[in-house]
Amino acid sequence: MICVGICNIAAKFRVIASSDIFGSMYNGSWHHHDDSAEAPPNRIRIREGYGMAQIIERGNDGFYHPKSEDDLIALIQHARDNKLKVRVRGSGHSSANASIYTGDFESPSQSNPNIDIYMDQMCGVTFDEANMLATVEAGCHIGHDLEDIAGVSTAHNSFMSRLQAKGWALPITGGIARQTIGGFLAMGSSGGSLTYSLLDALQHIRVVDGTGTVQEFNRDDNNLDDPFWAVGVSMGLLGIVTSVTFKCIETYNIKGQETTSRDDKCPVDCFGDGSSGRPSAAQFFKDTPYGRMMWWPQRGIEKIIVWEAERIPAEANFKPKPYQEFAPILGSTKPAQIAASLLFRLYGFINPPGPQGILQNIAAAVLKPLFPLIVNSFLASGMKGPQKFQDYWCDGVPMDDRIDYTLIPVKFSELWIPVDRTKEVFNKIRDHFRTHDITQVGTFTVEVYATPANNFWLSPAYQRDVIKYDMFWFAKNPGDPERDFYPQFWQLLDEFDYRPHWGKFLPGDVARLSSSYPRWDDFMALRDTMDPDQIFVTDYWRRHLGIEA
CATH class of the missing domain: 3.40.462.10 (FAD-linked oxidases, C-terminal domain)
Structure with missing residues (x-):
């Protein structure tokens, strides 16, 4: 496992909000307050140095909209301190709502005490021209999501469009491409081919785990025990993927x-x-x-x-x-x-x-x-x-x-x-x-x-x-x-x-499911390490995977 440790910002911040974190208007920004002021009960405040505090607000849509890994670390630390659940919504393409959210609902309400995240503010793409690598944040949609609840996704800011503009391509996509990068990979999705695989192009994964630690994993085809091979398809149970890197090919x-x-x-x-x-x-x-x-x-x-x-x-x-x-x-x-x-x-x-x-x-x-x-x-x-x-x-x-x-x-x-x-x-x-x-x-x-x-x-x-x-x-x-x-x-x-x-x-047969995967126990052991407080384990995943409390 390649662990870069706790991000510097996590050492500087600590969560001091009430566990009652009902929503207020999300406007895509942080709010600065005097450090002596109490955090409103509908917000999560994190404290930094020099007597200032910053507050992450829940949006009217019921989601938190982090803008950085620092925000995610703060949300995770707050969840740990207050014994809350954390889940990230992608495009919402999964069939069972309970597999997406912290509960079994169509979308999170303001009265939900847990933390449901939408990563529409984390959708950047950077390019390594020399090595033909593209690093994309997990909230970026692969294609245009016409039903994007934040209204951010367009035909031009999708991952595919940005690659095509450079004359690059992915080897394959799914039959639909409106999913976010993070959601598509988390559930093990794929396209229709025995010749090409998107997972073959996956080179690097960056994750904030359940302790608020940033970890990075690199592909090593000669070491199939490396946690990279667990994190790539993990249903959001090992942490929040913040970015991934793909080896791209020439457009076709x-x-x-x-x-x-x-x-x-x-x-x-x-x-x-x-x-x-x-x-x-x-x-x-x-x-x-x-x-x-x-x-x-x-x-x-x-x-x-x-x-x-x-x-x-x-x-x-x-x-x-x-x-x-x-x-x-x-x-x-x-x-x-x-x-x-x-x-x-x-x-x-x-x-x-x-x-x-x-x-x-x-x-x-x-x-x-x-x-x-x-x-x-x-x-x-x-x-x-x-x-x-x-x-x-x-x-x-x-x-x-x-x-x-x-x-x-x-x-x-x-x-x-x-x-x-x-x-x-x-x-x-x-x-x-x-x-x-x-x-x-x-x-x-x-x-x-x-x-x-x-x-x-x-x-x-x-x-x-x-x-x-x-x-x-x-x-x-x-x-x-x-x-x-x-x-x-x-x-x-x-x-x-x-x-x-x-x-x-x-x-619903846990025994049958677990017996189908030779590395099941290895995955579950890693899950215990990366999310010891089970903040990513909802009732849905506990029931289907047999994860003990």
Whole structure:
């Protein structure tokens, strides 16, 4: 472990506020007060030398907005002194609110005594030109977050845009790129490729741990016992990541195509071993630099949408032809997204736990036979032939960034399974959908994509290539997906030794989860050291990881 010790500023400051730290207007600045004055009960005051004190205020949005590591150290010290919890919100993309915040709520309230942090004031980027390294603060969004609660994120200040302006790039992004750097890495997120990995580019991590100590970790591929390999995917349980450094590459463009077909006519043999000109699903993901499938296994639909792309050189006169996930109407995909949103809302009550009462059952009898017809009409344009596209890496690799998630909000549970079980898993899921009604298996799609092996201790791709199966749930459905929907898939695929994505709904079997990770005990021992007072351990993480109080 490389420890730089307690930051100088931490030695100079000490927290002297009441534990009642209700909010007041956040204006992005510090307030200076006479040292003899009492701190208001809705603020955290830290004291420095020369008879002056500074106060960190909670914003009207319920968050603290630190501007520096010094601020974070003060907040952590205050939490330790007053036995409070501390969590950091990224883009809020994780499915379970309780995994993000200090409690199970949509957003923190002024009456919440704990410390929820939003790092919109820590989003700088610096460059090491000689070594082609980019150091980015954890609050910086990878792409443009249209739903940024602070209104800071723009198309121009995202990490990808700043890299592109320099002629640099990342090897890959996720299918969406609105997450913050810190949040994306904390939950072990990744893109869709067995060829490229963002974690392969990660070189350096800087963290303020649960004692208020600043620690730095450097990549050493020859020492897999180094805590770097724990901190890289840590769910915010080892400390607050303040910045990370990536080894960048020269910018590139991509070109590709998307096809829509019946599952038995798909250009990829998802249920068999493949043949000449028609690879198996496992082989497709091994051979395709960037790939993703959207699978509709419901009876009467049974379609697979295959998106695939490869790199092409960046050229001065390049003309992008963006990928369109929805068929444009009068030049816009918004009408189709609105229509899809209305469809999902209309069918919401048909999803698990299914229709309730006489009226809903009557309505279901009418609507259920129409569902395949309606979805097939949405997919009809894709059946006419492949959609060709080409784009800049930063616009094309995150292929889902043009979806309006206020119209189509989605929850997830994503299971990462070894690539050599791909055919078996496809058949298992297909058979399950064939033998169950949509009131049980739902009315949304299954996303399938890949991630290469890495050495991060709690990455779901730890030391094995995986295919990821992500069952979508429309967030406006009346049911509870964690109770009514996902348990069937956790049980169905249990035999395949899956590991779940940390930022999506998790099964509750601690023993099963811990046994899936060879370095689990090492991670937990390090957690004890880096957060001895458990200020980052909320009830959610205690329950899912079996962390004793």
